[in-house]
Amino acid sequence: MSDLSQNPLLQYLARLAPSSQQTMRYILQDAADRLGFVDCNLLDVPWHRLEPGHVIGLVAALRTDGYAPNSSSLYVNAIRGVMNEAWRQGLIDHEQLLRIREVKPATGSRLPPGRNLRRSLIRGCSALGQQHRVERSHWRNVRTAQDSAGVNDSPP
Numbered sequence: 001m002s003d004l005s006q007n008p009l010l011q012y013l014a015r016l017a018p019s020s021q022q023t024m025r026y027i028l029q030d031a032a033d034r035l036g037f038v039d040c041n042l043l044d045v046p047w048h049r050l051e052p053g054h055v056i057g058l059v060a061a062l063r064t065d066g067y068a069p070n071s072s073s074l075y076v077n078a079i080r081g082v083m084n085e086a087w088r089q090g091l092i093d094h095e096q097l098l099r100i101r102e103v104k105p106a107t108g109s110r111l112p113p114g115r116n117l118r119r120s121l122i123r124g125c126s127a128l129g130q131q132h133r134v135e136r137s138h139w140r141n142v143r144t145a146q147d148s149a150g151v152n153d154s155p156p
Helices: 008-015 018-034 052-064 069-088 094-101 119-149
Strands: none
Touching: 008 018, 008 069, 018 052, 018 069, 052 069, 052 094, 069 094
16 A cells, blocks of 8 residues: 555655655654554554544653653644545545544643742842852952952962
């Protein structure tokens, strides 16, 4: 089933810009592997047989593996694209397409690594940093004055 006119995957990839084709092929290969088609050629995956539960399970697996919400969206949109082509080819009915389109990717935003700091702690660190800058400036001025006077004593 690798003929372009008969394969929804190939139809979907053909609609993409060449720069996006490789990325989406990778995304769809990973999706197929996660959906249980590990030993199956990507071109032979029966995409038109996917149900919303499969895609929901994929989104949950991506979340569990720590994928960012934007990555989850990429996977869901790639599957939707293939399913749109499957519908155009008459491999699925409109109702099945709508059910797949209803599956939402993971929501939220990815926070950078770290921890949630209280604002009072941030303000305290900022004040401490400011105090340190003032002290450094003071000692720099003292050293400059000592150097000008020929004195070589500086604080410990």
